[in-house]
Amino acid sequence: MTDDTLLRKAGHCFDRLDHDHDGRLSEADYRALAARACKAFGYPDDSPRARSALSGYLTLWRTLLQPTDADGDGAVSRAEYVDALAGPDGRGIDAHAYELSMGVAAAAFVDIADADRSGELDLEEFTTLYRVTFPDLTAEEVRTAFEAVDADNSATVSTDELKEAIRTYFTGTDAGAPADRLFGTLPD
Numbered sequence: 453m454t455d456d457t458l459l460r461k462a463g464h465c466f467d468r469l470d471h472d473h474d475g476r477l478s479e480a481d482y483r484a485l486a487a488r489a490c491k492a493f494g495y496p497d498d499s500p501r502a503r504s505a506l507s508g509y510l511t512l513w514r515t516l517l518q519p520t521d522a523d524g525d526g527a528v529s530r531a532e533y534v535d536a537l538a539g540p541d542g543r544g545i546d547a548h549a550y551e552l553s554m555g556v557a558a559a560a561f562v563d564i565a566d567a568d569r570s571g572e573l574d575l576e577e578f579t580t581l582y583r584v585t586f587p588d589l590t591a592e593e594v595r596t597a598f599e600a601v602d603a604d605n606s607a608t609v610s611t612d613e614l615k616e617a618i619r620t621y622f623t624g625t626d627a628g629a630p631a632d633r634l635f636g637t638l639p640d
């Protein structure tokens with residue numbers, strides 16, 4: 453059962469990331485995401501913030517996605533992603549590296565979206581980030597995700613809170629944990 457839960461969650465995350473539903477994610481997708489994020493946040497072309505956002509999305513690609521490209525064809529298929537994160541042979545990614553990558557990913561997300569440079573994300577910043585990165589989610593699902601991540605109810609999301617939510621999502625086997633709604637409602 454627990455394996456099923458992790459498989460479902462990994463598959464669901466891939467589906468939310470795969471905006472054009474072609475079953476593949478590549479570096480080009482992440483470059484396109486960065487361009488959309490800059491537009492959404494109003495970061496001017498080639499400004500330091502725009503370069504930093506591109507660097508953040510490329511970091512996400514390199515730390516969370518590229519290591520799961522088992523056949524090395526430059527794109528991550530749904531099967532590669534799910535197998536690496538929750539496959540029957542256990543996690544295909546080194547546990548220590550995986551732990552580090554979640555921290556790196558959380559820091560990259562916060563850096564991209566912290567438009568006012570307060571160090572944390574408020575609901576508006578979080579919502580803009582989510583509209584770009586997970587456009588299939590409803591406003592209600594985004595708010596639910598925000599509340600799940602904001603563990604101390606401060607109305608802002610810190611890098612540590614986001615890292616913990618990502619960790620719980622990908623490694624937690626308790627059905628119904630708040631972090632399960634990090635990427636919207638899990639399908640049955």
Ligand SMILES: [Ca+2]
Binds near residue numbers: 526529
């Ligand atoms: Ca591949």
Ligand SMILES: [Ca+2]
Binds near residue numbers: 567569573
């Ligand atoms: Ca902020």
Ligand SMILES: [Ca+2]
Binds near residue numbers: 605606610613
């Ligand atoms: Ca908080």
